[in-house]
Amino acid sequence: MNCRLVLACGAILLLFSSLSYAQERREKDYELAMTLGVFQLETGEYQNAVENFKRALGLKPKDQPATMSLGVAYSRSGDYGRAREVLLKAQALDKSDARTRYELGVALYKLGDMPGAKAQFASIDQGTADATLKDAAGDYLDLIASGLGQENKKFSIDVLTGFQYDSNVILDPDNPIVPGKTKSGWRFLAAASGKYRFIDDQKKSADAGYAFYQSLHIDNNLSDFNVQQHSLSLSGRHKASEKTRFDLRYGFTYAFVGGDKYGAIHKITPSATFGFTPQSATEFFYAFELKDYYNSGLFPANSDRSGNNNAVGVTHTVLFPGQTSVAISYAYDKDSADQAFWSYSGNKGSVSVQGKLPFAKATASVSYYDKRYDGEVPGYAQIRHDGTQEYSVTLSRNIIKNINLSLSDSYTRNESTIAPFEYTRNIVSLLGVMPL
Numbered sequence: 001m002n003c004r005l006v007l008a009c010g011a012i013l014l015l016f017s018s019l020s021y022a023q024e025r026r027e028k029d030y031e032l033a034m035t036l037g038v039f040q041l042e043t044g045e046y047q048n049a050v051e052n053f054k055r056a057l058g059l060k061p062k063d064q065p066a067t068m069s070l071g072v073a074y075s076r077s078g079d080y081g082r083a084r085e086v087l088l089k090a091q092a093l094d095k096s097d098a099r100t101r102y103e104l105g106v107a108l109y110k111l112g113d114m115p116g117a118k119a120q121f122a123s124i125d126q127g128t129a130d131a132t133l134k135d136a137a138g139d140y141l142d143l144i145a146s147g148l149g150q151e152n153k154k155f156s157i158d159v160l161t162g163f164q165y166d167s168n169v170i171l172d173p174d175n176p177i178v179p180g181k182t183k184s185g186w187r188f189l190a191a192a193s194g195k196y197r198f199i200d201d202q203k204k205s206a207d208a209g210y211a212f213y214q215s216l217h218i219d220n221n222l223s224d225f226n227v228q229q230h231s232l233s234l235s236g237r238h239k240a241s242e243k244t245r246f247d248l249r250y251g252f253t254y255a256f257v258g259g260d261k262y263g264a265i266h267k268i269t270p271s272a273t274f275g276f277t278p279q280s281a282t283e284f285f286y287a288f289e290l291k292d293y294y295n296s297g298l299f300p301a302n303s304d305r306s307g308n309n310n311a312v313g314v315t316h317t318v319l320f321p322g323q324t325s326v327a328i329s330y331a332y333d334k335d336s337a338d339q340a341f342w343s344y345s346g347n348k349g350s351v352s353v354q355g356k357l358p359f360a361k362a363t364a365s366v367s368y369y370d371k372r373y374d375g376e377v378p379g380y381a382q383i384r385h386d387g388t389q390e391y392s393v394t395l396s397r398n399i400i401k402n403i404n405l406s407l408s409d410s411y412t413r414n415e416s417t418i419a420p421f422e423y424t425r426n427i428v429s430l431l432g433v434m435p436l
Contacts, residue, residue: 030059030066044275046242048078068100070164075107078239098129102137109140116142139356142398148363154200159392160191162431168423169217169225185219187226189431199236206236222300224258243275260296265289280318287311287333307337313348324355334360340375341384350390360397366390377418386416404433 037052053070059339060066074080087104094100105120117140124137169183181433193211200206213229235249249269255262271285293302313331320326330349337343350367366389373384394408412425 002381026059030056030063033059034066034069037073041069041073041076044076044157046073048075050077062093064090064097066126067093068097071100071107072103075103075110080107080110084111086193098124098127098133102129102133105140107136109144114144135356154197155194157192157194157436158433159436160189160193160431160433162189162429163187164189164215164430165428166425167427168425169222182221183225185217185222187215187217187222189429190214190216204238207234209233209235216397228257229264230254233427244272247271257296257298258298260298261294262296262302263291263293263297265291279320280316282317283315285311285315291315304339305337305342307335307343308337309333324353327352327354341373341377343374344371344384346371356398357395360395363392363394363396365392380418382417384416384418384421387413388415389413406431406433 012226025233029388031176033056037049037056037322037345040049046276050070050073050255053066053073056066057063057070067086071083073092074086075083084104087100087107090100091097091104100118103123105117108114108120109117111312121140121144125134125141129137149313159266163186165184167182167184169185182339191211191213193209195207195209197205198209209232211229211231212231213227213228213231214292215225217226230253232252235247237248238246240246246363247270249267249271251267253265253267254264255264267287267289268287269287270282273281273283275281282338285418287310289308289311291308293299293305295301295303311333313329313339315327317325317327328349328351330347331424333346333348334340335344335346346369347371348367350365352363354361354363356362369388371384371386371388373386376382377384390410390412393411394406396404396406399405408427408429408431410427410429412423414421414425416421416422
C-alpha cells in the first residue's frame with residue numbers, strides 16, 4: 001500500500017514538474033519571439049516581425065501586447081487592412097491602451113477612413129496618454145482638419161491663394177534676363193492643382209496631375225511681369241522592399257509672361273530611395289530638362305537660353321525625436337544653351353530643417369549654388385562665374401478647418417564676375433492652402 005502511494009505521489013510530482021517545465025519553456029519561447037519581433041520592427045524587417053509576433057500569439061493566444069504588436073507590424077509593412085483587423089482585436093482585449101488606439105488611428109488614416117481615425121486620435125488627445133503620444137496624435141488631427149490627410153482619395157484638388165512682396169521682380173532668380181534693373185512690388189497669387197491616382201496598391205502607385213498658376217502685380221507698371229503657368233505631370237512609384245523605393249516623374253510646364261509666350265520645359269526625373277536605417281532615407285536622382293524659351297518685347301533674346309540640362313544628385317534625410325528632420329543634399333548639373341554664355345556647370349549644396357514649434361510648424365533652409373559659365377558675355381569679354389546664396393524660413397499652421405496658412409521669407413544674394421548680374425532678392429509670402 002505504501003509502495004503504491006509513493007509511486008502515485010511520484011507520478012503526480014513528475015506530472016507537475018513536466019507541466020511546470022513546459023510552461024517555463026513556453027514563456028521563454030514567447031519572450032524570445034516578442035524580443036525578436038520588436039527588434040525586427042525597429043530595423044524595418046516587417047515581414048519577419050509579423051512571423052515572430054504570430055509565433056508569440058500561438059504560444060499565448062489572446063495576448064494583448066502580442067496582438068497589438070502584430071497589428072503594428074502589418075501597418076508598417078503597408079498591409080493596413082489586416083492591421084486594422086488585428087488592432088481592433090487588440091483594442092477589444094484592452095480598451096484603455098492608448099498605444100493601440102494610436103496605431104489603429106494610423107491604420108484607419110492610411111485607409112482613408114478619416115472619421116474613424118479622428119475618433120481614435122481625439123480619444124488620445126483628450127485622455128491621459130503620455131506627452132509624446134499626444135503630440136503624435138495631435139499632428140494627425142491637424143492633418144485631418146486641414147484635409148491634407150486624405151491619402152487614399154483617387155482624385156484631389158488643392159487651391160492656393162495669397163500675396164507676395166518681391167523686392168526684385170526679375171522673374172528668374174537663377175538667370176536674370178534684364179541685368180542691372182530692379183523693380184519691386186506686391187502681387188496677388190492664385191493657383192489650383194488636381195491629381196488623379198489611377199494605380200494604387202501596396203507595391204506601386206501612379207498619378208496624373210494638372211496645375212494652374214497666375215500672378216497679378218498690384219502695380220500696373222509691373223503688369224508685364226504677370227506670370228501664367230500650366231503644368232502637366234505623370235508620376236509612378238514602385239516599392240521594391242521595405243527599404244527600397246523607385247520613382248519616375250515627368251513634368252511639362254508652359255509659361256506666359258505679360259501675356260506673351262515665355263517658355264516650355266519638359267522634365268523627366270528617375271530616382272531611387274534607400275532606407276539604410278529606420279531613422280533615415282537616402283535618395284539618388286537624375287534629372288533631364290529640355291527647355292525652349294521664346295522671344296518677346298520684354299525679353300528679345302530669351303531664346304538664347306534654349307537647350308537642355310542634365311543633373312545628378314543625392315539627398316539624405318534623418319529623422320529625430322520630436323518630429324524634427326534634417327535633409328542634406330548635393331547636386332551637379334550641366335546646362336547646354338544655344339548661346340555659350342548661357343551654358344554652365346553648376347554645383348549646389350543645401351541643408352533644410354523641419355520641426356514643430358508650440359505655435360506652428362517650421363521649415364528653414366540654406367543653400368549655395370556655384371555656376372561657371374562657358375562663354376564670354378557679349379560686351380564684357382569676360383566669362384561669367386556666379387555664386388548664389390539662398391536662405392528661407394517658413395511657418396505654417398492650420399487656422400481653421402481645411403485651411404493651412406503659411407508665412408515665409410526667402411532671401412537670395414547672387415555674386416557674379418559680371419557686375420550687372422549681381423543682385424539681391426527678398427520675397428515675403430502670406431499664402432493659404434485649402435483642399436476641396
